[in-house]
Amino acid sequence: MQLAVNILVLAAIYALIACGYVLIYRVSRVLNLAHGELMMLGAYMLVATASAFSMSPVMAVVIAALMSLAVGGMVYLFLMRRMTGEMVLAAVLTTVALGILIRGAVILIWSAQQYHPRAMLGWGNPVITLPGDARISLYAALLIMATVVVYGGLFLFLRFGRWGMRMRAAGQDPLLAAQRGINLHAVFALAWGLSTFTGALAGILIALDSGLDSTMVMIGLKAFPAALVGGLDSLAGALLGALIIAAAEVGVIRFIDPLLADVVPFIVLIAMLVIRPWGLFGTREELDRV
Amino acid sequence: MKTMNWSILVGLATVLAAPPALAQDALKIGLTGALTGPVAGTYAPAVEGLRLYIDRLNKAGGVNGRQIELLLQDDASEPSRAAANAKRFLTQDGVVMLLNASLSSTYAPTIAEAKRAGVPLLFTAAACPPEVFPPADPNLFCTTAFGTEYDSRAALNFIKETAGTEVKIGFQAMAIPVSRGEIDYAENLAKGMGMTSVAKEITPPPAPDYSPFASNISSAGAEWVWSWAPWGSQIKTFEALRRLGWEGNYLAWAHLEAESELERVKDPGFYVLGANALFAEDLPVMQEITDAAQAAGAEYPANQMTEGWIAGMVIEAALASAEDPGSADSVREAMSGLSVDTKGLRGGSLEWTEENHFRTQQHYKVYRWNPESEGIETVSGWTTFDVE
Amino acid sequence: MSKPLPSASGHFRRSYADEFRLIETRLAKTSAAAFALVLLVFPFAVSPFYVDLATQVFLAAIGALALMLLTGIAGQISLGHAGLLAAGAFTTGILYKEFGAPFWVTLPSAALAGALLGVVFGLPSLRLRGLYLAVSTLALHFLVVYLGGEYETRRGFSTGILVDPPVVFGYEIYAPRVWYFVLLAAAALTLLICINLMRSRSGRAWRAIHSNETVAEALGIGIARYKLLAFVITSAITAMAGALFAYYRGFVSIEAFSLYLTIQYVAMIIIGGMGSLLGALLGALFVTLFPYVIEGAMAALPGADRLAGSVFAVNYAAFGIVMILFLVFEPQGLVGIWRRVRNYFLLWPFRQTALGERP
Known part of the structure; x- marks a missing residue:
């Protein structure tokens, strides 16, 4: 039972991060390799707001999340907008460069110290006992719930929302979408904002659960295989991919060798690339578009 | 854009052309450490403690009237950077002692460089390498609390x-x-x-x-x-x-x-x-560290600086007891028979002998x-x- | 096909023999000779620290040239460059530690290991393109690093494998100046190989594949063969660079081959200028020296002591900014700037903007 809970928590972490990769890729065909850094930045925002709004902890979390939404939009407006129409590789490398910039800036501002935002906000982390004597911490449970809410929200938004429909249209055919009067830049900026927002949400919840330092970037990178295994342009795929990767990882830790935990996601990824490069739910034509 | 690149080139030219300013009398020691990067939290506070100690020492007149110049270079726990830093200290700055405050992956290159240059190498913040335990490598020393095994x-x-x-x-x-x-x-x-x-x-x-x-x-x-x-x-x-x-x-x-x-x-x-x-435990020496940290507006809390403070004490003692503190050989000789009172920061005084560059007793x-x-x-x- | 000369230079090729010459004009000959002279005198004129810097540049140049062949010329993206360097370094380290193998055994073995890995890295390229290819090479990077780490731990070399200086004909390569010339020669040799590859059938095939795979295939170019060839050659050269790194630095450890190293090499070819060998050299120079320039600039600022702890963070941030600036404002890289400056002087007093080039 505990095994299932462990898998579920890890899957939720990967899924919540992976949906950021998917959102941007689906809309603009750009792979955002700065996602891990943006996620970490969101968590550090919480450190900043936690000291500024020590009176009302909930406000601090909400403002930090909203700030990351704005940061994502701004990243598009001031940086990535200039890369539209350039080679895809150039755009991807721009995100790599952005990631390096953020890493440097984060250490400059917050130093390499370990932070504990939960203690700063004065919250506890009670443990919930589930049937079957499995246990889960409050924030891990919140993380699973956040993942469910975010994915549910995104499905509804993309299906029925006016802007969601525009995002899908822009992803399918930017030229046609623009001709129908859709403001592509606004759509892309929204995608970046949402992606950073969900990433930051994951970052904030992980930081609340177990603390924060600059190694969080690596977690963002580990979620990347999940997005790819599921198919880079499919949200449902990201969810399933996260579950597969998490199950493989937790299973290996439990039954084989904990040392392999870091390599397993990439082994699954290689296997997937050999068998079905476009991922479980990905669109096949993507391969030729790049 | 064009002008920016030219200015970079001009900047490069000036940096390459200008020899570093030399302070005449100062004793130079060079430290390569993980001041930033993913593991910096373990090393940077110790380095800050060491810097505060040396600053205080210099204000009080230095060692036998000579100031100590502590040169810091960041290696972010990357071996290649550590090697380049060590080379720079040894060939360009002419340090009398090399310090390593970084991840174990940087040991191999710094050990190799220090050995070539014949300058003693002191490990000040990370796990002591096996070479400092008896029978010790004549060139390597360690003050860090860790003692593998x-x-x-x-x-x-x-x-x-x-x-x-x-x-x-x-x-x-x-x-x-x-x-x-x-x-x-x-x-x-x-x-x-x-x-x-x-x-x-x-x-x-x-x-x-x-x-x-x-x-x-x-x-x-x-x-x-x-x-x-x-x-x-x-x-x-x-x-x-x-x-x-x-x-x-x-x-x-x-x-x-x-x-x-x-x-x-x-x-x-x-x-x-x-x-x-x-x-x-609130010992008097801890109050000193707290005061020094407060006065300098330190980035890290004082209670993380013990390691750096001990390193400072040892460096001071080594330079003070060396016949000619300006010579690396003389400093190494002094380090091979040293006893430093740690004022309660450790369970006893830190002693080095010919054979043992870790310490004779670990508490x-x-x-x-x-x-x-x-x-x-x-x-x-x-x-x-x-x-x- | 030789490199095109700017039409305004006043120099034209008049015979087939001209096409095959490496150095065509008198000006080129004089400047090449002057440059060679500067390189020869350099180590005797500056402090060992700068000799070390120059040596690092040569080492980086070898890797950058190799990556330029693969990515800049043949258009195949690889994020496994650090993995390949690690493979070369570990081949050397392991052969040296386990069998005491000398220089002339380890270097070819590293190249061979690199070539084999090149086939492995290259196989996905037959199926995958663009991002997917990049990701598969990235996954292989993690695999190489994991294997290296396992070797280190299992054999108890937890602080890295120490490698003694190589001995060639009873002479130990050890002093900084000796290394300077060894690596200068290695870099020059790599450059020559690359230039000749570019002028040969394979160079033309790679460019054709880069521009348009379908058309290239229609022209009768064996896509799979030439793609794999690009991976094999690049990987062999890169692994050799890794082996040289191991000897030069005197150690091998996985921590020296992080993902950041790959990013640095990719940055070299972007900042230098995609598709140009000169660009790879300029990029290697720029990226290697950049952190030292930032450090020098920060040391010159007042209050340097206080900043000592943040130099690396500033470096990181500045490196990111420079990369972004190049990607956004100067996609042709340093080589683009160089060409514009050169054309400016060639055409002076006239001004001309070539078709397709940004004003």
Whole structure:
């Protein structure tokens, strides 16, 4: 039972991060390799707001999340907008460069110290006992719930929302979408904002659960295989991919060798690339578009 | 854009052309350390402590009237950077002593460079390499609290005294060679002592969730856990264990962060073992460090600077007792027979001999949080091991 | 096909023999000779620290040239460059530690290991393109690093494998100046190989594949063969660079081959200018020296002591900014700037903007 809970928590972490990769890729065909850094930045925002709004902890979390939404939009407006129409590789490398910039800036501002935002906000982390004597911490449970809410929200938004429909249209055919009067830049900026927002949400919840330092970037990178295994342009795929990767990882830790935990996601990824490069739910034509 | 690039070229030309300003009389020592980067939290506070100590020393007139110039270079725990830094100190700045305050991966290149240049190398913040233990390499010295193998002996001794040998013990390490090596040694030692080793979890450097590893330890029924790894991995494994409802005792190595972390975690089942006294003891020397940190507006808390302060004391003593502190050979000679009073920061004075560049005696103390007195308490006073 | 000369230079090729000459004009000959002279005199004119810097540049140049062949010329993206360097370094380290193998055994073995890995890295390229290819090479990087780490831990070399200086004909390569010339020669040799590859059938095939795979295939170019060839050659050269790194630095350890190293090499070819060998050299120079320039600039600022702890963070941030600036404002890289400057002087007093080139 505990095994299932462990898998579920890890899957939720990967899924919540992976949906950021998917959102941007689906809309603009750009792979955002700065996602891990943006996620970490969101968590550090919480450190900043936690000291500024020590009176009302909930406000601090909400403002930090909203700030990351704005940061994502701004990243598009001031940086990535200039890369539209350039080679895809150039755009991807721009995100790599952005990631390096953020890493440097984060250490400059917050130093390499370990932070504990939960203690700063004065919250506890009670443990919930589930049937079957499995246990889960409050924030891990919140993380699973956040993942469910975010994915549910995104499905509804993309299906029925006016802007969601525009995002899908822009992803399918930017030229046609623009001709129908859709403001592509606004759509892309929204995608970046949402992606950073969900990433930051994951970052904030992980930081609340177990603390924060600059190694969080690596977690963002580990979620990347999940997005790819599921198919880079499919949200449902990201969810399933996260579950597969998490199950493989937790299973290996439990039954084989904990040392392999870091390599397993990439082994699954290689296997997937050999068998079905476009991922479980990905669109096949993507391969030729790049 | 064009102008920007030209200005870079011009800047490059000036940097390459201008020789570094030389202060005439100052004794130069060069430190390469992980001042930034993912593991900087373990090293940067010690380096700041060392800097504060040297600043204070210089204000008080330096060593025998000569100022000490502490040159700092960041290597962000990258071996190639450390090699370049060491080369720079040795060939360009002409330092009389090289210091390493970085991850173990930087040891090989700095050792190689220092040996070539014949300049003594002192390890000031990270685990001591095997070469400083007897029979010691003549060129390498170490002041750091860590003592591989002795740490595990002290830890298992403590567990034996507290819980006897009829104990199920779990181990935790991080997936870096040094940590894995120490925990492998500890596991064998525990078996030799008649303890039952039930789990050995090696966690990757950053794990998104430590629960899967903790579940293994918990479900194996470990009563005690000994953990010797970077702080983040030790504490996160412990916290994950507690979240799983595990009720055993956890003994971890007391890194720089130990004191503030004991106060944060507030768990009487969480013990730290270390060779440095914690600030909870409030010795006069600790007040000095706190004052110096406050006066300088230090970035890191004073209670993380012990390691750097001890290094400062040792460097001062070495330079003061050297016949010619401007010569690396003379400094090395002085270091090979040195005894430094640590003023209570350690369990005794730090002594180096021809044969032993670690220290002749290593002392350990165990602390934990006491919920009744709402403070840190000493569980086991100084236990001494002779280093042979 | 030789490199095109700017039409305004006043120099034209008049015979087939001209097409095959490496150095065509008198000006080129004089400047090449002057440059060679500067390189020869350099180590005797400056402090060992700068000799070390120059040596690092040569080492980086070898790797950058190799990556330029693969990515800049043949258009195959690889994020496994650090993995390949690690493979070369570890081959050397392991052969040296386990069998005491000398220089002339380890270097070819490293190249061979690199070539084999090149086939492995290259196989996905037959199926995958663009991002997917990049990701598969990235996954292989993690695999190589994991294997290296396992070797280090299992054999107890937890602080890295120490490698003694190589001995060639009873002479130990050890002093900084000796290394300077060894690596200068290695870099020059690599450059020559690359230039000749570019002028040969395979160079033309790679460019054709880069521009349009379908058309290239229609022209009768064996896509799979030439793609694999690009991977094999690049990987062999890169692994050799890794082996040279091991000897030069005197150690091998996995921590020296992080993902950041790959990013640095990719940055070299972007900042230098995609598709140009000169660009690879300029990029290697720029990226290697950049942190030292930032450090020098920060040391010159007032209050340098206080900043000492943040130099690396500033470096990181500045490196990111420079990369972004190049990607956004100067996609042709340093080589683009160089060409514009050169054309400016060639055409002076006239101004001309070539078709397709940004004004």
